[in-house]
Amino acid sequence: MQVVVPFDPQSPKTRLAGVLDPTERKRFARAMLRDVLDAITATGMAPTVLSTATLDIDAETRLDERPLTSAVNAALEDAGSTPVAVVMADLALATPAALSELFETEDDIVLARGIGGGTNALVARHPDFRVDYHGASYRDHHAVADAVGASTAEIDSYRLGMDIDEPEDLAELLLHGDGHAARWLRTAGVRLVEEQGRVSVGREPIPVTTTAESDAADD
Ligand SMILES: Nc1nc2c(ncn2[C@@H]2O[C@H](COP(=O)(O)OP(=O)(O)OP(=O)(O)O)[C@@H](O)[C@H]2O)c(=O)[nH]1
Ligand SMILES: C[C@H](OP(=O)(O)O)C(=O)O
Structure with missing residues (x-):
């Protein structure tokens, strides 16, 4: 399985502007990325950061300047029949146990919802599944899975459900x-x-x- 962590380091976490200034938001986003990479690594998986800009981090990085949905869909296409997990970089409370449940659930599509309607993490094991992030993407991803005839499972996890946005x-x-x-x-x-x-x-x-x-x- 490939584990992909999308990350945009350029102007991250704008919804936290009332608490953190732009430089702080960059540092905070980077600290959350480190937590997510540590948690993934502790499951025994090797994460690949799908980043819009070069990064100085101790993890494999794949550069893709396109918006989130296009970049993740390109990664899904490139993976072919290899299963792909997509784990957002702002899941600072993610634990190895919660991620292991995500990775080990064997349906074609495994979805971990976020508060507010997003899809904080997923696993895709179906060649025709594509993502469509933003808005109520969790609902949209269920519909895409149904449309391509993929079996779907949900992970009910506080730790994966808390993306740090607001x-x-x-x-x-x-x-x-x-x-x-x-x-x-x-x-x-x-x-x-x-x-x-x-x-x-x-x-x-x-x-x-x-x-x-x-x-x-x-x-
Ligand atoms: N590769 C890639 N990752 C992105 C892009 N936009 C957001 N991300 C990542 O996707 C995840 C979810 O991001 P969001 O919470 O929607 O956006 P954000 O920019 O971090 O925060 P806001 O500015 O508050 O919306 C985070 O891990 C981001 O770093 C993008 O265009 N490309
Ligand atoms: C990427 C987006 O995340 P949110 O905007 O909910 O943080 C989503 O999951 O669709």
Whole structure:
């Protein structure tokens, strides 16, 4: 099986602009990528990062400047009859156990839904299956699988379902994460705010000198 991790390092995580500035968003996205690659590697698989730009990371990288859907579909086509897993780079809470369940479920198409309607991870073992990301892609991928006559399974996983897109997702990461991304957030001064209802996040003012530590947390 090929395990592909799409990643766009250029202007990532714009929905986190209320909490992190552009440089921080790049560092945070990179820290999440490291967590995802570590979790995949711990399952015994070797991930390939499908990136829009060159990266200095310790993983095989395939460059493709096209938008997400086109790049992933090209990877599916190139794989031929080899099964392909597609795991998003913002699944900072992903664990080897959750990923192993995804990889080992034997249907033609295996889907791990994300909150908000997305498809956070999938496995494709059918030659005619193609992706169509954005919007309610989870629903769309079910329809594509049905249309090509593929059997479909769903992975019901909190750990794969939490893609870190919105500021409130950062609270989940602070609560349940212990990897590079969670550490980077804590070092950057992002903190849980407990009020009535769900916890949210806020930012502590941090002295300029600790910016270097915040970089180091990503190393
Ligand atoms: N290869 C590739 N990966 C992409 C592209 N766009 C997004 N990704 C990756 O796809 C995954 C899901 O991305 P999104 O959460 O939809 O987008 P994002 O740019 O990270 O965040 P927003 O700017 O907040 O939408 C992440 O792993 C991204 O790095 C692209 O054009 N090409
Ligand atoms: C890529 C996209 O992710 P989201 O926009 O939900 O983060 C999707 O899964 O369709």
